[in-house]
Amino acid sequence: MNPAPDDITVTGIGLVTPGGTGAPATWEAVCAASSTARADPALAEAPVRMSCRVPDLPSGRGRLWRFDRSTRFLLTAAREALGSAGLDPAEWDPARVAVVVGTAAGGIDTLEAQHHKLLAAGPGALSPLTMTAFLPNMAAGHLALDLGVTGPSLQTSTACASGATAIVTACLLLRSGACDIAVAGGTDAMVTPLCAAAFAKMGALSRREHDPGRASRPFDRDRDGFVLGEGCGVLVLERGRHAAARGARPLARLAGHGSTSDAHHPTAPHPEGAGLRAATLNALDQAGAGPDDVDHVNAHGTSTPLNDRVEATAIRALYPRRPPAVTSAKGVLGHTMGAAGAIEAALTVLSITHRTVPPTANFHAPDDSTTGLDIVTGPGRTHPVRLALSHSLGFGGHNTVLAFTAT
Template sequence: MTADTRSHRSGRVVVTGRGVVSPLGLSWPETWAGLLDGRSGVARLTGIETEDLPVRIGGEIKGFDPEAYLPRKIARRMDRSVQLALVAADEAVRDAGLEITPELAPRVAVVMGSASGPTRSSVAAQEALAQRGPRAVSPFFFATSSVDAAAGEVSLRFGLQGSSTCMTTACATGSTCLGEAMRMIRLGVADVVIAGGVDDSITRLDINGAAMSQALSRRNDEPEKACRPFDRARDGFVMSAGAGVVVLESEEHARSRGAAVHAELAGYGATTDAYHVTAPHPDGLPAQRAAHQALADAGLTPADVDYVNAHGTSTPKNDTTEAKVIRSVFGDRAESIPVSSIKSMTGHMLGAAGAVEAITAVEAIKTGQVPPTINCDDPEDRGLNFVPHKAQTHEVDVAVSNSFGFGGHNAVLVLRRWRPAP
């Protein structure tokens, strides 16, 4: 076997908890309901001044009051992105029914990533320094402004004493964190990992910077129609905020405490394009290799896959390349597999995207409902089933979730229905 097809599995890893904060809702049930309804969370931005910006739309978190979830003293020291991560982690731990005892704490790890880190705090601190002087900068800034802030705060929140790690692979961050967490459990260095991703980069600096790079959609007058994955009229992605967190456990640990299992995280593949700082490899060859790695890791083949949760950013090059990847990996079956991008509704939550999309794949397995790709009115590839406009009913035993990031990062996850060994 080659390195790309060799499996090193040493145990099964299961998903027992899920938590999400997104532009569609402040919990996973709210977000899932919005996805099935085909509702867009993209709107005119209200939290920042946008009149002089070329892009004035995005996916903000609506109605979020951190003090409804966190003590005021703790909430005040955190960047908004870290607050979102804690709320999603709380939901995931509750969903898992997980009790962190002193005996368990050393065996629970955290892998929490962010593409941008606490950018809101950094922008605010710089503005305070420039406008009001040195004493206006918060004494918490230095300790809480690094990209690993969410990982550290989640560990503090639950008293976790396993390793606490932050990983960053641009737009693939959430998937990378889940995949590497799975590997940690297989290696036996943790029994439980709280894993996921978060970002809230809705600042004037970030919006303008992404707009100037020509990455963002400029459909300012039709925000709900701006994110158009795989549609010929797409003109860029939509910046959004969000957090997605899962509780992963070894099969043995989940069984020992009688946990309800949502699905199995069965495979992970990761490669790098080494092609361009922003553009994907034109033929998607490294991304194809990541998909084949993930399937081999799961002991599966393309013939076993029932649903693809696409990266689907709505950028011209990404979507064209991803369609090529799907056709190459699945061959003659490509046109019979539903392929959908929830970014059409959530926008691009950056570091959170892959984690929320993996959770979506889990829910498709549990419910047999595949969320739609809205705004896909004129698909570039007319043969693929992009689940246009409305959710579809499909029996899903195995789902693939793609994540591809700037810098050439590729991460692919394989999730499957949980069938415990006899």
């Protein structure tokens, strides 16, 4: 069957996460349900001294040392995504390619490090690369430079929904005819003393430092907060006919998306999940589907008492007859902030291609809000995933839902 003119397909995936560099490593880690949380010496002075860090950060290609940690993640993940899509930047029309990158904090790792130098040794100690490393737009700018892209280059910021918002934006650019290919995703490296202290002050972080591996426990009745993580997810998106014309094999179709605002509170979600429910129904409407068609939900699932209760409430209300299989990757990867939406979108696509829903690490017992949800545990679940949703929620009341279908 020939793709419809406005079909948006996923043709490539790239991941750099605490589970490892590369989509296979991350998928294996998530399916194994083994937490990556560890004591973190860099947070020795922070109120909470554990995190989920990317191991063995690549540094050999080109001059990656020049960039903020978050940009290094992005350049590495984007190259993997292009390779899996069978795309070579030397062979495409650079004016017909877009780059869209989501981030919650830009180059915060660089900013903190350089501020410490300023206080300790004065202005002369600062790196001349400081501004180009930490400005929020520069991850997209550096990726466009790296790939030689001359089409639209944009950065999105909707807190922890940023990566998902970037994918929505890329979809809109493709449908508008502004590009033929979009390299879209999210990246953040917020495992820093300032970020750890600020989140701890809010009461958002788990305090289970005595047992880091079981600290992040999405939807579990004993959850007490998230573990700070970092990473990057990148998807290559193309219109279906463009992918077919070059002989690419789509991994999945981005069949719909929904974006809403709670207009409720700076950090707390709407208590009944009204914005998330509306975004879900919008995504399903675009996909030409209903709640009973959903096989799997990759939940935001932060492991905080409030988020998980609200998200569970919304899921229960949306699927009264046929509960979908629910999972959250944050029990393994921690909360990767602005990268989370893109990483979890990639995992949702992998669930479709592998016909497998990974387990939710550290989920042992439901509370009143999660009773009745089909939260996947144990070794994961193998079954066809024809329609799957990825949830992303962010401070400021941002809700983004992506709907993916099998091709």
